[in-house]
Amino acid sequence: MSGASEPQGIQGAFRALSDPTRRGILMFLSEQDMTIGEVSERFEITRAAVKKHLTILEQGKLISVHARGRERINHLEPRALKSVSDWLRYFDQYWDNRLAKLQDVIERQEQNKSKSTK
Amino acid sequence: MSGASEPQGIQGAFRALSDPTRRGILMFLSEQDMTIGEVSERFEITRAAVKKHLTILEQGKLISVHARGRERINHLEPRALKSVSDWLRYFDQYWDNRLAKLQDVIERQEQNKSKSTK
């Protein structure tokens, strides 16, 4: 009833991405890690509202948070974004078969590479 | 205040994708076009609830709807999914530089190809 055949955890990522403020936060965090205060400076909403967005991003595993003294550093976690990207990749075939095939080839190369590193 | 530097319309797509039922509907529609009734058979919620999801998918331009007699045919529109995929591609660099570079090359080939067809 809740996304049977989907990779676990992807719902949290999609949910987190559904808000434009949160997508903006991800963009900022891609440039550098930030405290809640630094993120808040870049938006016109209250710090508490920003904190809620950061919590949802953390629940979706799109960011991680580490304490540093009295501050909390928010850090981008790109792997969860990759899981969303992978979900979308299924539809590649519907907009461009050639691109999909090339990406398949690349994926296989990646797999072989990680096997040989083991 | 509402996603300043984002491509127009992407919010509707992200919103539509944030619900697991809607993602399931997209999967089914990728196999074949369906009426509301056919979609409803595949879920345990009422037809009216399915209709609401289809409306949100249509608003996000992820599907199109065409009347055929007394039925309404729902059809997958992959281009909007591509816009989401493109947004995510920005983050490729953070999880795998090699893959990102290869994709850049592919994109450029696509651009040249479409130029030469004009």
Added chain:
DNA sequence: TTATAATAATACCAAAAGGTATTATGTCAA
């Protein structure tokens, strides 16, 4: 040690989302 700055935690509110139930409308087939 104490004032201050950064963050957390509540409590609260309005609006949107997700759903059901019910009623209306339009179209096909006999």
Added chain:
DNA sequence: TTGACATAATACCTTTTGGTATTATTATAA
């Protein structure tokens, strides 16, 4: 033309979301 069926349109309810305001904590610096 009329009955049945597919869909549309409302109305209504509950839960979640996005936000503010206010009140704790907690750690650093003087």
